Amino acid sequence: MGTESTAAVAREGDADEARTERARALLDAAEGLLEEAGVEALSARAVAERAGVNKGLVFYYWGSTHGLFEQVLERYYERHKASLEAAFDAEGSLRERVHHVMDEYLDFMEENGTYARVVQQQVASRGPHLPLVEKHLTEVLGLTARMLADVTPSDGPLSARHFHLSISAVVINYFTYGPVLRAAFPGGDPLAAEALAERRAHVHWVVDAWLDGLERAAAG
Amino acid sequence: MGTESTAAVAREGDADEARTERARALLDAAEGLLEEAGVEALSARAVAERAGVNKGLVFYYWGSTHGLFEQVLERYYERHKASLEAAFDAEGSLRERVHHVMDEYLDFMEENGTYARVVQQQVASRGPHLPLVEKHLTEVLGLTARMLADVTPSDGPLSARHFHLSISAVVINYFTYGPVLRAAFPGGDPLAAEALAERRAHVHWVVDAWLDGLERAAAG
DNA sequence: TCGCTTCTTGACCAGCCGGTCAAAGTCCTA
DNA sequence: TAGGACTTTGACCGGCTGGTCAAGAAGCGA
Numbered sequence: 154m155g156t157e158s159t160a161a162v163a164r165e166g167d168a169d170e171a172r173t174e175r176a177r178a179l180l181d182a183a184e185g186l187l188e189e190a191g192v193e194a195l196s197a198r199a200v201a202e203r204a205g206v207n208k209g210l211v212f213y214y215w216g217s218t219h220g221l222f223e224q225v226l227e228r229y230y231e232r233h234k235a236s237l238e239a240a241f242d243a244e245g246s247l248r249e250r251v252h253h254v255m256d257e258y259l260d261f262m263e264e265n266g267t268y269a270r271v272v273q274q275q276v277a278s279r280g281p282h283l284p285l286v287e288k289h290l291t292e293v294l295g296l297t298a299r300m301l302a303d304v305t306p307s308d309g310p311l312s313a314r315h316f317h318l319s320i321s322a323v324v325i326n327y328f329t330y331g332p333v334l335r336a337a338f339p340g341g342d343p344l345a346a347e348a349l350a351e352r353r354a355h356v357h358w359v360v361d362a363w364l365d366g367l368e369r370a371a372a373g
Numbered sequence: 374m375g376t377e378s379t380a381a382v383a384r385e386g387d388a389d390e391a392r393t394e395r396a397r398a399l400l401d402a403a404e405g406l407l408e409e410a411g412v413e414a415l416s417a418r419a420v421a422e423r424a425g426v427n428k429g430l431v432f433y434y435w436g437s438t439h440g441l442f443e444q445v446l447e448r449y450y451e452r453h454k455a456s457l458e459a460a461f462d463a464e465g466s467l468r469e470r471v472h473h474v475m476d477e478y479l480d481f482m483e484e485n486g487t488y489a490r491v492v493q494q495q496v497a498s499r500g501p502h503l504p505l506v507e508k509h510l511t512e513v514l515g516l517t518a519r520m521l522a523d524v525t526p527s528d529g530p531l532s533a534r535h536f537h538l539s540i541s542a543v544v545i546n547y548f549t550y551g552p553v554l555r556a557a558f559p560g561g562d563p564l565a566a567e568a569l570a571e572r573r574a575h576v577h578w579v580v581d582a583w584l585d586g587l588e589r590a591a592a593g
Numbered sequence: 594t595c596g597c598t599t600c601t602t603g604a605c606c607a608g609c610c611g612g613t614c615a616a617a618g619t620c621c622t623a
Numbered sequence: 624t625a626g627g628a629c630t631t632t633g634a635c636c637g638g639c640t641g642g643t644c645a646a647g648a649a650g651c652g653a
Contacts, residue, residue: 173630191498197611207632212612219611273497277490277549278411287553294557310574314557318550319543319579326542329497333507337514337534354530358586359539366582393600417641427602432642439641 176214178204183225188267192274195222223285229268230289236261241296248364250300255324255356262328263349269328293321304367311370316363323359327352396434398424403445408487412494415442443505449488450509456481461516468584470520475544475576482548483569493549513541524587531590536583543579547572 182204186194197218201208215221240257243250262269272290275282297317305313331343331352338348402424406414417438421428435441460477463470482489492510495502517537525533551563551572558568 175631193498196609198609208611209613209632210630213630217611270497270499273549274494276553277493277497278413279490283553287556290550290553291556294554308559310571310578314554315572315575318547318554319575322542322546322550323539326546327538329493330510330538330542333496333503333510334514334534334538336507336511339528351530352535355535355539358530359583362582362586363579365586366578395601416639418639428641429602429643430600433600437641 173214175204175206175210178206179211179214179221180225180228183221184228187225187271192271197221219281223282226271226282226285226289229265229271233261233265233268233289234292237293237296241300247300247304248361251360251364252357254300255320255360256353258321258324259349259353259356262324263344266328266344269325273325273329293317297321304364304371311367320360320363323356393434395424395426395430398426399431399434399441400445400448403441404448407445407491412491417441439501443502446491446502446505446509449485449491453481453485453488453509454512457513457516461520467520467524468581471580471584472577474520475540475580476573478541478544479569479573479576482544483564486548486564489545489548493545513537517541524584524591531587540580543576 179200183195183200186199186203195218197208197211200218200221201211211218211221215224236257237254240254241250243253245253272286274280275286294314294317297320298313301313301316305311305316307313327343331338331348335341335343340348342348343352399420403415403420406419406423415438417428417431420438420441421431431438431441435444456477457474460474461470463473465473492506494500495506514534514537517540518533521533521536525531525536527533547563551558551568555561555563560568562568563572
């Protein structure tokens with residue numbers, strides 16, 4: 154901790170652009186390894202070997218494997234955030250905007266299943282990267298809360314934080330639990346295009362049912 | 374694998390009752406360790422030390438740490454299953470029964486948060502115990518499907534398997550993600566009694582909105 | 594009491610892990 | 624071209640892991 158080299162400290166503040174070719178190769182290797190073999194396969198040795206580079210560089214650049222992993226998570230999150238913010242900025246009625254956000258969310262998860270699994274794994278196991286995940290997820294919650302501000306009370310069982318938790322659960326868990334329940338899915342692959350379209354329809358139906366309920370609650 | 378002692382093989386088939394005092398001590402120690410320090414802390418050495426017993430016994434009884442862990446999961450699941458089956462057997466209207474199951478589910482998660490987190494962690498990381506988890510979760514899906522058979526089609530976006538995934542996501546993820554979003558909760562503790570009551574009300578509202586939607590879909 | 598089976602122990606092994614470090618290589622500037 | 628800063632390497636360390644094994648302890652029926 155206190156013994157990290159000045160180079161490592163300087164590097165840590167740099168933007169991704171300033172990174173050496175090798176540092177980038179290490180990040181890419183880590184991401185690839187994560188995708189193919191999961192978190193438990195991520196070791197300084199394995200990453201370095203995949204990048205064709207010496208293990209010591211991991212510690213030269215990030216001071217620890219923890220640091221390297223955090224940067225990988227940060228890179229993932231930048232993409233996630235960009236995708237979400239674009240979705241939340243769309244025009245239209247509330248219902249249209251909600252549907253649009255759901256579609257983008259589903260699209261992102263479909264393409265970035267690894268990220269979703271890593272986050273869920275960290276959360277479930279109270280992993281060492283939880284503080285970073287916590288920061289990220291809290292930011293995302295803010296986006297939902299802003300969108301639902303007009304139709305949900307600021308507190309209680311119908312507040313935006315509850316709906317945020319519920320709707321993200323409905324979306325995310327399909328990608329994590331779906332494959333586990335594959336026996337229940339016709340064709341046996343919940344991640345196939347057909348099954349995903351069906352899930353998309355389900356998610357739309359689900360949020361519609363909620364919006365209907367909120368409207369009636371507001372009216373009654 | 375092929376070299377496991379005959380004793381281990383014989384033991385594996387035995388009921389929990391037949392287990393030696395020491396075997397039981399090891400299982401209890403593993404469960405305690407899981408609760409206090411998470412899966413990563415589960416090692417044959419650590420478990421044996423906590424049980425006050427020699428490490429070699431783990432391999433004598435189960436052949437591997439994997440085997441020990443599976444038995445811990447099995448024990449957890451037995452309790453889960455008992456709790457669920459009792460809940461599903463209740464009398465009353467569909468709506469009453471659904472609410473009752475939700476209450477029991479929430480109660481169980483409140484008391485067995487560790488089990489929920491271990492399962493979610495295995496699922497998210499495609500861990501080595503996934504096959505066992507898959508078997509368990511598929512059984513549970515069957516219970517939901519039976520309960521909803523009268524109000525959901527057997528296929529498509531409104532089939533029971535989609536609602537099962539969604540409702541269990543809404544319940545489980547509160548316990549895993551809630552603490553991560555604790556900054557958004559008044560008092561800062563989503564697992565406190567007050568916050569849990571609020572979540573319970575949310576879950577009831579959510580399933581009611583769905584049942585309303587299903588009724589209207591059936592009527593229209 | 595003998596002898597067999599089951600149980601229990603501690604010593605031991607190879608393999609992996611994160612991390613350190615001195616030395617060497619590379620690059621750029623003066 | 625000399626010299627200093629930055630980068631890269633491979634050897635090395637202690638510590639932990641799952642797993643094996645031979646030897647001894649304990650229980651038990653004859």
